Amino acid sequence: MKRPTFRGSHVRRTSGVTALVLALLAPLAGCGSSAAGDGADAGPTVSKVDAIAALIPESLRSRGVLRVAVPDGSPPLASVDDSGAVVGMDPSLARALGGLMGLKVKLTAGSFDSQVPGLQSGKFDLAMGEYYVTADRLKSADFVSDWRDYSSFATRSADGWKPAGGQDLCGKKIGVMKGSAEEASVTTFNRKCSTPMTISSFPDQSASFLALNSSRIDAVVTGRGQLETAASTTKGFKISGEFGGGPCATAVARNGDSAKMLKAVQAGYAELIKSGTYLQILKKWNSDYGALDKPQIYTADSTPPKYS
Known part of the structure; x- marks a missing residue:
């Protein structure tokens, strides 16, 4: 779970890994695992695509908000900057997906191991944390591949x-x-x-x-x-x-809306790839080395990918 540019740190560089640790910790001070919305670095503006918006379940359409969990303290994939905004590759992709679906996006940055339980409890709709798709994880959630x-x-x-x-x-x-x-x-x-x-x-x-x-x-x-x-x-x-x-994936809450949500997320990533927005986001965060060509759905019946 894995990723490229430290930012938001004005801590004076010291020696060795201590500097890295300080750079990682500085943006997190006082933020903890709080929810945060769009910040100064919200990523490219993405407009609603009716065909994708039509795929989302009615419960999500009525709520109007896509709730997404991202890991805290894992720059450049996801972290909280000095202003309290959640930034990184994952937040940018999440906001882009929400834009295609015609939804506002609520991002919650927290510990990696709290994300799937949050999906299971209904707290989140999606969790983004560079998940490897394993047989054990497929017991708890569904997935759409988004990166490598x-x-x-x-x-x-x-x-x-x-x-x-x-x-x-x-x-x-x-x-x-x-x-x-x-x-x-x-x-x-x-x-x-x-x-x-x-x-x-x-x-x-x-x-x-x-x-x-x-x-x-x-x-x-x-x-x-x-x-x-x-x-x-x-x-x-x-x-x-x-x-x-191997392939990493976005986790999708497994509930009565799963089938529709999986198709919507897959269609969203496919559209972002086709339009070039996906690669634009990855290049911004120096993570384009892991770009995928095609998003794939994994459910409880799927055979997980083989990881080298």
Whole structure:
């Protein structure tokens, strides 16, 4: 779950990953997991498309508001800036989808592992967090693919260690974000290790980098794009290797409106791709390396994608 440009931080650069952590934490101070609407960076203006608006369920049309959960503290995918606005690739895509549907968009930034429970309780209509579509997740929600990502490894620059693949993590102390695809994939891979990893799950990405900087863990496993962005602005850690990878998806609440909602979201992404707005948004956030050509629906009966 994974991603490219730190912004909103005017913290003076210090050394190593500490600067990265401060840059990540600064926009979040005092914001917590609050709801936020359109901010200074709402993304491109997208007009209503009648054919897509006709696909949404009546309950959503009557409400007039699309409720979307996004992860907090995961720039450039989603984070809260100094003004309290939710910004990033996911919020921009969410606002674009809402525009096509003729709906206002209410964004709620919170912890990644709270999103699917929020869908199940009826709090959200969609959750965007670079979800890998797994058999376990398909028990709880439906999905529409919207992007592609893979993971890499962040280690301290001063270390000689440069992991290339999963086998190199065996016997090491590894940090992942709680509820993320990396948490699941690293835990699964750990069963293959003759000397097991010690895996620590953190509530957000900034906490994992703090642990890396303080030598409590040996590496952070997270999205390649996010690491590339961090490396372009911060010294003190290096990037290596490739781990996992495949299509990521928007989670759709599973309820009586699911069938219509899935078609509306799929049609929305298809329209954004066709019009060029999708690529425009991804380029803005330096995440176009993960662009998909065609959105695909996944439900409880679907065979999940294979992730390398």
